[in-house]
Amino acid sequence: MNNNTRLFGISIATALTVALFAPIHSASAATNFEKPCRNADYVKQQVREALGENLTQFELRSFDTRSFIRGGVTRPLDLVLPNEKNEMVKLRVSVQKFPGRVKDLTAAFLKGGETRARAIKLPREMNFQLGKCQKGNPTCGNLAVVGKQVEGFVIDKQIGFALFEPVGMLMKRHGMKRWRGDRSCHIVYNANFHGPIPLDDIRGDKQASRSGKQGLILTGKQVAQDLRRSLENVGNFLIEPANAMPFPTHIPIKLDSDATFYSLSPGTVWSRQLSVINSVRIIYGLFEPLTNADWSIIFDIEGQESWLPGYGPTTTDRYDLLDEINDPGYYMIHHPDNNEVSYFFVGYDMSGGIAGVAGGICNYPGYDDTFGSDEEHQDNHAWGQQVEDVDSGYEFSTLYGRIIVATHEIGHMLGASHSDGCTGTTCCAAGLFSFMCGNSIMMSAGAGGVAPDFRDPFFTPDNSANIKACVDDVY
Numbered sequence: 477m478n479n480n481t482r483l484f485g486i487s488i489a490t491a492l493t494v495a496l497f498a499p500i501h502s503a504s505a506a507t508n509f510e511k512p513c514r515n516a517d518y519v520k521q522q523v524r525e526a527l528g529e530n531l532t533q534f535e536l537r538s539f540d541t542r543s544f545i546r547g548g549v550t551r552p553l554d555l556v557l558p559n560e561k562n563e564m565v566k567l568r569v570s571v572q573k574f575p576g577r578v579k580d581l582t583a584a585f586l587k588g589g590e591t592r593a594r595a596i597k598l599p600r601e602m603n604f605q606l607g608k609c610q611k612g613n614p615t616c617g618n619l620a621v622v623g624k625q626v627e628g629f630v631i632d633k634q635i636g637f638a639l640f641e642p643v644g645m646l647m648k649r650h651g652m653k654r655w656r657g658d659r660s661c662h663i664v665y666n667a668n669f670h671g672p673i674p675l676d677d678i679r680g681d682k683q684a685s686r687s688g689k690q691g692l693i694l695t696g697k698q699v700a701q702d703l704r705r706s707l708e709n710v711g712n713f714l715i716e717p718a719n720a721m722p723f724p725t726h727i728p729i730k731l732d733s734d735a736t737f738y739s740l741s742p743g744t745v746w747s748r749q750l751s752v753i754n755s756v757r758i759i760y761g762l763f764e765p766l767t768n769a770d771w772s773i774i775f776d777i778e779g780q781e782s783w784l785p786g787y788g789p790t791t792t793d794r795y796d797l798l799d800e801i802n803d804p805g806y807y808m809i810h811h812p813d814n815n816e817v818s819y820f821f822v823g824y825d826m827s828g829g830i831a832g833v834a835g836g837i838c839n840y841p842g843y844d845d846t847f848g849s850d851e852e853h854q855d856n857h858a859w860g861q862q863v864e865d866v867d868s869g870y871e872f873s874t875l876y877g878r879i880i881v882a883t884h885e886i887g888h889m890l891g892a893s894h895s896d897g898c899t900g901t902t903c904c905a906a907g908l909f910s911f912m913c914g915n916s917i918m919m920s921a922g923a924g925g926v927a928p929d930f931r932d933p934f935f936t937p938d939n940s941a942n943i944k945a946c947v948d949d950v951y
């Protein structure tokens with residue numbers, strides 16, 4: 477809570493020092509992620525050991541969070557980020573506040589028993605939209621301040637999908653208790669170099685139509701999609717406007733986490749929850765209008781809570797955890813109501829290479845429990861693992877993994893399905909993000925339970941329509 481105050485204090489001290497010793501530099505805006513970390517070779521080796529083949533290319537660069545905050549945080553930000561060939565590319569992006577929390581949410585809750593919780597005054601939220609995310613200027617991303625570091629991403633035609641996050645925290649997610657390297661050091665990487673993430677799965681998903689759409693064999697659906705995409709490239713927005721669904725549609729979301737997630741770094745527990753969901757908010761709220769142009773969903777964060785050590789879920793079984801958090805008697809201060817969702821951050825390794833599971837799915841054939849019509853508020857809780865996958869060796873502790881999984885699981889709850897996803901070189905985002913190709917967000921794990929190489933944060937037109945049908949039906 478005092479972080480901001482303390483950071484500000486340090487900033488003043490730094491400003492004075494800079495003014496005294498380096499008056500020339502104090503006026504020029506620094507390009508972030510340009511400067512290498514201290515002891516970069518050593519750190520690089522540590523990161524390679526932790527991530528292995530799951531992230532084959534990355535860079536280690538410092539970000540001056542203090543200057544960013546001191547600079548008023550609304551000036552354009554100069555960044556250097558890796559493109560799909562891992563070449564560092566300069567980019568200037570606009571910055572604007574993009575808080576995920578609703579204004580009247582001022583307290584979080586730490587749960588220390590089945591009926592006991594302590595209210596904690598929430599620190600000011602420091603989250604920003606990067607880029608205009610508009611038709612004429614579709615560069616778009618998110619930046620969250622987490623402690624004294626930042627994490628986020630940018631999607632841009634020049635660079636593709638690039639991400640950044642603090643190395644120290646990533647090492648903690650990989651079991652390193654005390655990381656003593658350069659605290660300003662961030663790992664910057666392009667999603668192109670991220671290895672496979674196995675993604676599941678709604679409960680009892682029968683399915684998973686084997687990913688038979690790969691390669692050059694085009695299905696009728698893909699041909700239609702390609703045709704639609706080329707139409708969109710000409711006109712950008714040829715699709716009929718959303719019908720009953722307001723634009724944007726606001727859906728409340730309640731955040732929750734287990735004790736090990738809390739213990740990773742108690743001082744940043746709330747901002748770590750926010751960072752992931754704020755990235756998801758950009759994808760649902762701002763990307764979708766630039767791709768399928770069907771709808772825009774803004775998730776309003778209306779609750780933040782966590783279990784304290786010694787309390788709350790500890791099971792490593794995917795469905796036991798799902799049952800526990802979806803049980804009517806599960807203790808939450810801000811319980812998600814009908815037509816609301818909840819996301820549970822797991823800070824330990826679930827058994828098997830599974831990244832997350834969604835509670836239910838909207839209007840899915842064979843499911844009685846429908847998002848919104850479920851009277852006992854059930855099946856609207858999903859979970860996502862936030863740390864190293866020790867037993868199966870997949871990678872979803874990175875920001876890439878964490879936001880892709882959250883977007884996917886929440887997609888299920890709003891009606892998106894694996895079988896309406898796509899993969900392969902012809903599987904691309906619609907509209908202004910048509911340079912993103914390879915794997916849509918809902919593509920099924922398919923044969924062998926491993927997703928194809930990587931996944932991009934866009935919905936296919938079919939899944940976009942599924943979500944629209946679900947939300948139109950519910951609201």
Ligand SMILES: [Zn+2]
Binds near residue numbers: 676678888894
């Ligand atoms: Zn899934």
